[in-house]
Amino acid sequence: MTIANLPAIRACRPAWNKGRVIGQKRPLMPKHVWAIRVRLEIAENHRDLALFNLAIDSKLRGCDLVKLKVADVYASGQVKERASVIQSKTQGPVRFEITEGTSKSLARWMDEPLMVGSEFLWPGRFHERLHISTRQYARLVREWVSFIGLDATSYGTHSMRRTKVAQIYKKTGNLRAVQLLLGHTKMDSTVRYLGVELEDALAISESVEI
Structure with a gap:
């Protein structure tokens, strides 16, 4: 009796991206930004409110945002109006503004007991971790958008980076300004x-009726 050599049967693994939205994450709309701010203010979550506000203002990648130090945004007993950091990806400097609302939330966060003597703006909970991780930041973003009923799979840390520049481009069409800010x-x-x-292209298409 001849036994045919059949290919080995392998268990089918689910695709790593099954159920996930792949591609660019959506920027938040102004109404979403204010809704999240209100929820965090009501909850008196000073850390998350400061982190959320600075993420919007700074337009930094998550890897740079989580590593910010107190000295990057705070000097002479007050929050700076503008800050500058070196980007991890490009090793080039980028500047950003710190708006009044963000400044107030940062100052409130600085008064928290956890921040006494802290070098990093978003200290980790454990001694071996000096600051929160990008994974923790991503989880927080998912929580924020879920708070206000948005689909968390459509948003991510890059949503935070894109939010303000998307509005700047929409209002001014100034790509050079956006390039510098990013x-x-x-x-x-x-x-x-x-x-x-x-x-x-979509905007043009929507404006034409036939």
Whole structure:
């Protein structure tokens, strides 16, 4: 009796991206930003409110945001109006503004007992971890958007980075300004990041009635 050599049967593993939305994450709309702020203020969650506000203002990548030090945004007993940091990805500097609301939330966070003597702006809970991780930050973003009923799979840490620049481009059409604020070295990167060509095409299409 001849036994055929059949290929080994392997268990089918689910795709790593099953059930996930892959691709660019949506920026938050102004109404979403204010809704999240209100929820965090009501909860008196000073750390998350300061982190959320600074994420919007700074437009930093998550890896740079979580590593911010107190000295980056605080000097001479007060929060700076503007700050500058070196980006991990490009090793180039990027500057950002700290608006009044963000300044107030940061100052409130600085008064927390956990911040006494802390070098990092978002200290970790354990001694071996000096600051929160990017994974923790991503989890917080999911919680924030879920708070106000948004689909967490459609938003992520890059939503925070894109939120303010999306509004700036929408109101001014100034790509160069957006490029500088994001710290991109090439304009092409900014165009792709904003999805400008697609958004412009859709806007044109929506304005034409036939």
